[in-house]
Every structure is written in C-alpha cells, then in structure tokens.
Amino acid sequence: MSEISSKVDKEARQRAATVLRNRFLQLIDEIRKGEPPVMEIPQRNINNTHYDEVRKLLLLGDKKLRRSFLDLNEAKRFMQTSLMGSIIYEALVNDEYPTIRDLYYRGKHTLVLRGPDNRTVEENTWDEQKESDSVIVDIEVFTSLLREEMLILSKEKGKVVGDMRIRSGNDVIDLSKMGHGAYSIEPTPDLIDFVDINADFVLVVEKDAVFQQLHRAGFWKQYRSILVTSAGQPDRATRRFVRRLNEEYKLPVYILTDADPYGWYIYSVFRIGSIALSYESERLATPNARFLGVSMADIFGTDKKKAYLSEIDRRSFIIKAKDYDKKRAEEIKNYPWFQTKGWKEEIDIFMKRQAKLEIEAMASKGLKFLAFTYLPDKIQKQDYIA
Numbered sequence: 001m002s003e004i005s006s007k008v009d010k011e012a013r014q015r016a017a018t019v020l021r022n023r024f025l026q027l028i029d030e031i032r033k034g035e036p037p038v039m040e041i042p043q044r045n046i047n048n049t050h051y052d053e054v055r056k057l058l059l060l061g062d063k064k065l066r067r068s069f070l071d072l073n074e075a076k077r078f079m080q081t082s083l084m085g086s087i088i089y090e091a092l093v094n095d096e097y098p099t100i101r102d103l104y105y106r107g108k109h110t111l112v113l114r115g116p117d118n119r120t121v122e123e124n125t126w127d128e129q130k131e132s133d134s135v136i137v138d139i140e141v142f143t144s145l146l147r148e149e150m151l152i153l154s155k156e157k158g159k160v161v162g163d164m165r166i167r168s169g170n171d172v173i174d175l176s177k178m179g180h181g182a183y184s185i186e187p188t189p190d191l192i193d194f195v196d197i198n199a200d201f202v203l204v205v206e207k208d209a210v211f212q213q214l215h216r217a218g219f220w221k222q223y224r225s226i227l228v229t230s231a232g233q234p235d236r237a238t239r240r241f242v243r244r245l246n247e248e249y250k251l252p253v254y255i256l257t258d259a260d261p262y263g264w265y266i267y268s269v270f271r272i273g274s275i276a277l278s279y280e281s282e283r284l285a286t287p288n289a290r291f292l293g294v295s296m297a298d299i300f301g302t303d304k305k306k307a308y309l310s311e312i313d314r315r316s317f318i319i320k321a322k323d324y325d326k327k328r329a330e331e332i333k334n335y336p337w338f339q340t341k342g343w344k345e346e347i348d349i350f351m352k353r354q355a356k357l358e359i360e361a362m363a364s365k366g367l368k369f370l371a372f373t374y375l376p377d378k379i380q381k382q383d384y385i386a
Contacts, residue, residue: 006169008191009151016150017092023143024085039067039081042141051272051336056287058273058337060141076123077135081142083107083125084135088150099153104132146280148188148236158185158238159208161215162226167193180216182229189240194248200224201379202245203292206232206257206266210359210370217371223379226251234269239284242270246286254292254384256375259299260321260356261328264338264346267291272337290384292375296349299357305383308362308374317361321354342385 027037041064042048048061067074067081087106091098098106104126113121126132136147147154159182164175168186172195175183186192203225205211211229214220220227226245230238246253255270257263268274271289273281299314301307309317321329332338333347350356362370378384 008193009169012149012188012191013092013095013151016145017089019143019145020085020089020092020139020150024082024089027082036068036070037078038069039078039142040064041067041138044137044141053336056272056337057281057285059281077138080107080126080131080135081138084132085139088136088139088152092151097151097153099155100133100136100147101129103136103152104129107132140280146190146236146283148190148240151188154187154235154237156184156187156237157231157235158229158241159183159211159231160185160226160228160241162220163198163224164226165195165197167195176221180212182211182215182227185228185237185241187237189237189244192241194244197226197245197249197251198224199226199249199251201252201254202226202228202242203375204228204230204242204253204255204270204289205359206230206255206263207359208232210256213367214371214375217367219371219375222372223376230266230270233266236280236284239270239286242289243284243286246288253286253289254379255289256292256359257294258356258358259294259296259350260358261325261332261350263294264291264332265328268332268335268337288386290386292378292384294357294359294362295385296346296353298374298378299355300349300353302345302349309365313361313365318355318357321350321356325356326351326354340386346385 027039030037042060043063043065044060048063050059050061051057052059067078069075069078084103084107087103088098107125109125111123111125113123115121126135136152139145140147160175161178161182162175166173166175166183168191173183200223203220205214205227206229208229208231211227215227219225228238228242242253245251253270255267257266267289270286272287273285297305298308299318329347329350333344338347362374
C-alpha cells in the first residue's frame with residue numbers, strides 16, 4: 001500500500017476487504033460443493049420497511065430475495081453484483097479511492113455471448129449509472145458494509161463550522177478557524193476523529209445560504225453551537241456526522257427548514273431515516289433530533305402562541321401552496337412518526353391556510369432577528385416539534 005494513506009484509512013481498508021472477500025468466498029464454497037451459488041439479499045422496498053415505535057427508526061424488515069446464478073431472471077443481476085464486488089475489492093487492496101461514478105465506468109463494458117444456435121449476442125454489464133449505483137447498494141446490504149466503509153467516495157455536500165477540532169487523515173483541522181468558509185463534510189465521516197468539541201447543541205440548517213448568513217453573523221460563537229448545513233436533501237455523510245455528534249457527545253440536535261412539506265421531510269430523514277436507506281438507519285438517523293422550525297405556528301400563531309410574523313410580514317413573505325405541496329402533506333400526515341399532537345397541529349394549520357414560507361423570510365426581517373431573536377428564543381423556550 002502507498003505510504004500516503006493514513007493509518008485510519010489502511011485499517012478501514014483491511015476491515016472492508018476482509019469482510020467483502022469472506023462474503024463472496026461463500027459463493028465459491030457453494031460452487032465447490034456442487035451447489036448453485038445463491039445470494040440472499042434483504043429486500044429494499046416499502047413492503048419490507050417498518051417504523052420501530054420504540055427505537056424511533058425506519059428499519060428494514062426480515063424479508064430476503066434469493067438471487068441465484070442459475071435463475072435466468074436473476075443471472076444478470078448476479079453477474080453485476082459479483083462484478084461490482086470484484087471491482088470494489090481490487091480498489092481496496094490497491095489503495096484506491098474510487099467514486100461511485102468511477103465504479104460505473106470501471107465495470108461498464110460489453111459481454112459477447114454465444115447462444116445454443118451458435119449466434120452471438122452482445123449485452124452491456126450495465127447501461128446507466130443508476131444500475132451500478134443500485135448494485136452498490138445491494139453489496140452494502142449483502143455485506144453489511146456502508147459504501148463509506150469501503151472507501152467509496154461521493155460528492156461532498158454538507159458543511160460544518162463551530163468550536164471543534166477533528167482529525168482527518170494525518171491532519172488536525174480546527175473548525176473554528178475557517179474564515180468565512182466552512183469544513184466540507186468528507187464522504188467517509190466514520191474515519192474522522194473528534195478531537196475536542198466545545199458546544200451545547202447542533203443546529204442543522206436546510207439552506208446553505210442561510211447557513212452562510214448565520215456563520216458570518218457569528219451565531220455559533222455567541223450561542224456555543226455546531227452549525228451544519230445539509231444544502232437541501234441531506235447526503236449520507238452529513239446524516240452520519242450529525243448522528244455522531246448526538247450519539248458520542250450527547251449534543252441536542254435542532255433542525256431548521258422551510259415551513260413546507262419538503263422541509264418536514266428533510267427533518268424526517270435526519271430523524272428517522274428514509275425508505276431507500278432504511279437498512280442503515282441505525283447508523284445514519286438521529287431519533288431524538290427536534291424540528292425547531294420554521295413552523296406554521298411561528299407564521300400564523302395559535303391560541304397558545306404568538307406568531308413571530310406580523311400581518312404585514314405574512315402578506316410580504318408567505319407563498320401559496322401548490323397542488324404538489326398539498327399532495328405531499330397528505331402523504332406525510334399518514335406516516336406513523338408524524339402522528340404526534342404537535343405534528344398533527346402543524347399539518348392541520350398548513351392544510352387550512354394552504355400557505356408555506358421559506359427560511360429566508362425570517363432573515364428578510366433582518367439577519368439579527370433570525371440569528372439573535374428567533375433562533376435563541378425558540379431554543380431557550382424548547383419550542384420545537386418532536
């Protein structure tokens with residue numbers, strides 16, 4: 001292996017390569033015994049996903065599919081999975097850091113097959129990247145290894161800033177000294193070592209622009225917080241990073257999104273996981289994350305709560321809900337984890353008012369209002385929805 005790699009990376013490679021090798025060697029053993037090779041892979045669909053009320057997580061069920069090499073309906077997928085497993089293993093032992101895009105190109109080629117009638121047929125290993133991406137997920141559930149644990153890289157999306165030091169590779173990085181920028185959360189967050197953290201809570205901001213405003217205003221300095229942005233729908237690395245902050249340092253996690261069904265869904269993904277990645281909710285989701293806002297009650301007020309926006313503000317900032325917003329709200333209100341009193345009230349106000357609002361509207365009242373009135377006031381009063 002190259003001496004450039006850190007000790008942490010080398011240990012991760014060795015662990016992943018061993019698991020991957022042993023898992024696929026089981027197929028070789030079956031062939032040697034004269035048995036048809038079969039992969040048993042957990043089904044990844046909504047019918048095999050359930051919400052665990054006790055653990056507050058969206059989890060994969062016990063149903064499995066049997067992928068047999070001798071089944072004509074499964075043979076191609078069996079080939080694709082074996083091919084991808086081989087490519088990933090070679091990258092691990094050769095000290096490489098492939099991206100999911102690299103893996104697509106490394107495995108894409110045309111197989112020339114000869115049929116019983118002696119005619120040749122050409123078949124691509126896969127045609128589009130979504131095929132190879134799906135195969136990578138199959139390997140994850142087949143081996144119980146996250147792609148991040150196999151040193152497979154993806155585009156960095158999330159950012160973080162705050163009074164904390166981390167060790168990434170051979171370097172210690174001070175996240176309190178990033179200037180006007182922020183640390184881009186690397187795609188292998190479990191290989192990061194948290195050296196020390198000086199914070200009371202984590203604030204996750206949906207919008208990157210609002211994150212930047214809060215950062216420049218010094219919010220995290222004044223309120224001893226770790227500021228994170230998912231820049232929209234959170235990627236896996238950001239979710240895992242937030243989970244670690246909560247799990248390892250017991251830091252409360254607050255989520256700040258737009259006041260609309262898509263903002264609610266982003267909160268939901270952070271808190272309980274997603275159907276697509278339910279097999280990894282235990283490592284990616286943060287069950288005790290709280291929805292700080294922006295809430296419908298913050299906009300319109302209730303019998304028990306005064307609105308943060310005046311009637312003039314509402315006329316200036318609220319947006320009429322579209323049909324797709326209402327359709328999404330109808331879907332969300334049926335999810336088991338949105339059956340709490342607070343969420344029922346939130347969704348009811350949305351359906352009654354048929355209006356939504358973006359976080360930027362709070363900043364439009366003045367950045368100081370968002371950073372030094374709205375957010376600290378809600379955190380101090382524990383005014384969140386769980």
